[in-house]
Amino acid sequence: MTAGSTGEDRCTAAIASLGTSAGRLGRLLAWRTPEEAWAALRAGHHPADPEGSFRTKATAERLARIGAACEACGVRVLRRGSPGYPPALVGDGSGPAVLFALGDPAPAETRPRVALVGTRSASAYGLGVATQWGRQLAEAGVTVVAGLARGVDAAAHEGALAGGTAPVLGILGTAPDAAASRADRLLRGAVADRGAVLSELPPGAGGAAWRFAARNRITAALAHVVVVVEAHRGSGCLGVARAAEERDITVGVVPGSIRNPASAGANQLLADGYGAVVLGVEDVLTAVDLAIARDAAAVAPTRVPEPQTARKRQPAPSAVAARVRLALDGDPVPLDVLIRRTGLPMGQVALGLEHLAGAGMAVGEQGWWSLPQGSG
Amino acid sequence: MLACIPSATLHGVDGRPVAVEVHVSNGIPGFTVVGLPDAAVRESRDRVRAALLSSGLSWPNRRITVNLAPSGERKSGAGLDLPITIGVLIAAGELEAGAVAETAFVGEVGLDGSLRPVPGVIPLVAALRSSIVVVPTACAAEAALVGTGAVRAAETLGELVAALRGRAPWPPVPVVLRRPVAAPGADLSEVRGQEVGRRALEVAAAGGHHLLLVGPPGSGKTMLARRLVGLLPPLAPDEGLEVMRVHSAAGVWGSGGGLPDRPPFRAPHHGSTDVALVGGGTAGLRPGEISLAHRGVLFLDELGEFSTGVLDMLRQPLEEGRIRISRARATVELPARFQLVAAMNPCPCGEGVYPGACRCTEVVRTRYARRLSGPLLDRFDLAVSLSRPAVDDLLGGPPAEASAPVASRVAAARWYAADRGYATNAAVDAGSLDAVAPLSPGAARLLEHRLRSGTLSARGLHRVRRVARTIADLDDGAGMVGEEHVAEALQLRSGRSTLLVESDR
Structure with a gap:
């Protein structure tokens, strides 16, 4: 099923590009076939659009443009109810009516899935x-779901x-073909090669700020466990x-320093009791096992035991270094603080x-400066 | 009748001799100035006329032609008022030509006949070769610093004419120039915490290294920068004269009037235009902020907010210690050997030095960092990132070290550099580094490790070695550059990493 090749797909994409909410898009597409729905929208007598508000937007030019964009990036069109639509989203009340996929999401359907989410900055x-948990989860056979943004996602x-x-x-x-930086495009391509890049918007459609919030529900609904990093x-x-909470999907939260504003929201989640503390990738895998056992819907993950990194406690390279090391802890501190804590001149501390x-x-x-992770 | 009076006009920070020729003849009464006068010179007619009449002298109601020779150069400023007045008096027969033999005049006249000071008296008088120079009393002290001739001064035109006619003695020239007592500037003891910032300031003062301070608003960047001048050694008399020459030409008078012994501190606003910063503009090509900071400190606060074009103009002066300004009609070279101190936020939101605190998107951050060109960033030997001082430091804590002991360490360190034949360690050329700053085995190992791991570039290596030399000088003086000196020099440059975008690292 290549993309945009059939009239059905082209019409679906064109309707999805009109910029409606997901619920309305569902009603527009639920009526007869996509071709008929498109024709009815153009004529202004679609039952889900009695006032004909899309008549001016549903032009032949749009159909041709969106169709060409779909062809150009080779996107798959996954309508709700058609084969290929992610089963995890089928039962979801507010799931998308259609998804546009680069790559093939099918292999991920049978995998345990964990969403790793977090801030851009x-x-x-x-x-x-x-990075570490993404790698370890993938090594354990888990599909990592994330939002392709900079920062934690990337x-x-x-x-x-x-x-x-x-x-x-x-x-x-x-949209899958939206303009992006070179790094983002490379990442998008790499993810599509190893799995799939999914979007509610067809290629060639303009984006909108609310779309970023709207995709949260897809990220949550696709995962067995959501981890806020x-x-x-x-x-x-x-x-x-929040979306995961509504769907009764386990939320794990990585606790952070109370001095780190980038962890403030995550810590607040914990304080408010919305998530479970996850202290390592083992905790995440346990939560996945529990979620899958509960759903009994997917294959249990094939565990790869984490390599035992028995970190030998090395002696500090010099006496000065030993004193500096005592002044360090897990929280990064600037050089000023180390100079004050050690009482040594700056050259010695450096x-x-x-x-x-x-x-x-x-x-x-x-x-x-701080101690490396996992020591101390 | 014809009269010829020597005077001078200003060109950058140099005076150019001008012969003011005044011709009074019969004909339709009028007053013409030729010889490329600017507006201020052309307007002198009205001032001169009023000044003569209010001093009880007569205005020749005849045809007056003033020529400013050499005729091909632009003349600017009101300093030619006085020679024109004297010329008119002689040409009209009011004064004996013999009374002004070998005498040059510089000054502006007021409508009431008073003589007013003009900018640039030092370079103007220095350009004159007459045996007597007459200036307004307010400029006499400055004029007496330079020049070959005797300085005479007068408060008013009436006084001057009486003295020239020999009917009254010359008014006394004010005695110059006690050096002004060094004003107690801002002291380093007021800066709490900021161990790294203080140390960077000390090293900058000792080695003449350009310093970049990166930190969030309220971290004390400006406070530190303003205290650098207090750590620098006082100006030698000839340096003071250089400074005063530039300041005089720009019309910026110091408070004391005497030779400055403190290096100047200039802090132009980030809205400054390129002409305000590097000089030029008027016909006289006025020196800009970088020349006013000559032999002192140029402080650019909010470096990221300066327009990129303005910043890149600093590259020539940073390299050569002077700026060449070329215009269609003239080219001047202005001195601009300053020490650059710049302060900026790490990113537009200002919180970028704290791990994870920045709320800027990566695109915004990258764009901000790109404002500084790599070549300009490379000029900074020292770049430190500051964080806000802790509350405990602000409210209590041990009192910080004052400027005086730091300044004496700086003086000692500068002595070592001078002993090696360099003005400062920042001026040591790359080729001589091996001789000037030999590395101990440990220090060499450390640098090699940094080079191999890619955290230090070849260009950065020379800068680190110069700074390490300065730190070693501050420490105990000559000898080898040790491992801890290099380690500290590397730390004193780590502020760059907050500014460099990923690809530049």
């Missing part, structure tokens, strides 16, 4: 967790692409947690940090 901590995708062969799903808030207070990705960083015992990011 993530800290090094959030990016590190997203890190989760990159991690998942680097580990194993499990399919990866990316949910777009824009890092979120500012009021961050858009908290919408995914040298200690160089030695520690060389031995992998301290991490410096933009002049802020």
Whole structure:
């Protein structure tokens, strides 16, 4: 079923490009066949559009343009009720009436799926967790679902692409062919090759800000478990947690430092009791097992045990380095604070940090220093 | 009758001798100025006429022609009022030509006959070769600093004419120039916390390194920058004269009037135009902020808000210590050997130094970082990121070190550089680094590690070595550059990483 090849697909895409809400789009497409629905919209006598409000927009030019855009990027058109539409969305009351897919979402249907979501302006901590867990989940055979945005989304995708062969799903808030930076386009292509990029909007359609919020429900509904990696207070990705909560999907939250504003929203979720604390990828996999056992609808994941990284406690490279190391903790601090904590002159502290960083015992990011993750 | 009076006009920070020729003849009464005068010179007719009449002298109701030789150069400013007045008096027969033999005049006249100071007296007088120079009393102190001739001064035209006629003694020239007592500037002890920022300031002062301060609003960037001048060694008399020459030409008078002994501190606003910053504009090609900061500190606050064109104009002066301004009619070279201190937010929201606190999107951040061209960013040997001081530091904590002890360490470190034959360590050329700043084995290993891991570029290497030399000088003086000096130099440059976009790293 290649895309845009049939008149049905072209008409579906054209109707989806009209910019209606998902519910109305569902009613427009539910009537007879897409071709007939399109003809009725043009003529102004579609029963779901009695006032003929789409008559002016439903032009032959639009049909040709959207059809050509679908051909150009080779998108699959997945209507609700037709084969290929993700089964996880079938029972969802507010699921999309149609999805446009780059790549093939079918292999992901039988996999356990985990959504890793988080802020665009993530800290090094959030990016590190997203990358590491994305990789470990993929190695364990889990499909990682994320939103193809910068920050946590991109890190989760990159991690998942680097580990194993499990399919990866990316949910777009824009049309599949929408303009994007080079990095975003490369990521989109890589995800489509390893799984599918899904969007509610057909190629060639303009986006809208509310579409980003609307895709949250798709991200949530597709996953067995949603993990909030890092979120500012009021961050858009908290919408995914809300959508998951409504669907009774397990929400895991990675706790963060109370001093890190990029974790404030995630911590608040925990404080309000909306999510379970996940401290490692093991916790996520356990939650997935539980969710699947409950649904009994998908294949249990094939676990790959995490390599046992028995970190040997190395001696610090020098006496000065040892003193500096005592002043470090998991929270990144600027050099000023280290100078005050150690009481050493700046040159000594700088040298200690160089030695520690060389031995992998301290991490410096933009002049802020902390112990590496997993030590201490 | 013809009279010829020597004077001078301003061209950048240099004076150019001008011969003011006045011819009074029979004919239809009138007054013409030829020889490329600017508006201020052309208007001198009305001032001169009123000044003569209010001083009880007569205005020759005849045909007056004033020629400013050499005729091909533009003349600017009101400093030619006085020579024109004297010329008119001689040409009209009111004064004996012999009374002004070998005498040059510079000054503006007021309608009441008073003599007013003009900008650029120092370069103007320096350009004159007459044995006597007459200036308004307000400029006499400045004029006495330079020049070959004796300085005479007068308050009013009446006084001057009486003295020239020999009917009254010359008014006394004010005695110059006690050096002004150094004003107690802002002191470093007022800066709480900020160990890294303070250290960067000390190293910048000791080595003459350009300094970039990156930090969120309220982190004390401006406060630190303003205290750099207090750490720099006082100006030598010849340096003070250079400074005063530029300031005089720009019409910026210091408060004391004497030779400045503190390096100037200029902080132009980020809305400044390119002409305001580098100079030019009027016919006299007035020096800009970078020349006013000559031998001192140029502080550019909110560096990211300056227009990129303006910033890239700084590249030549940063390299050569002077700026060449070429216009269709003239080219001047202005001194601009300044130490650049710049402050900026890490990103438009200002919170970028705190991990995870930035709310800017990546696109906005990248665009902001791109405003600074790589070549300009490369000029900064020191780049530190500051964070807001802790509440405890602001309210209590031990008192911070004052400027005076830091300044004495700076002076000692500068002495080592001078002993090696360099003005500052920042001026050491790359080829001499091995001789000037030999690395200890540990230091060499550290740099090699950084180079191999790609966290230091070849260009950055030279900058780090110069800064490490300065730190070693501050530490104990000459000798090898040790491992901790290099480590500290690397840290004092880490602020760059908050500004560089991924691809530049």
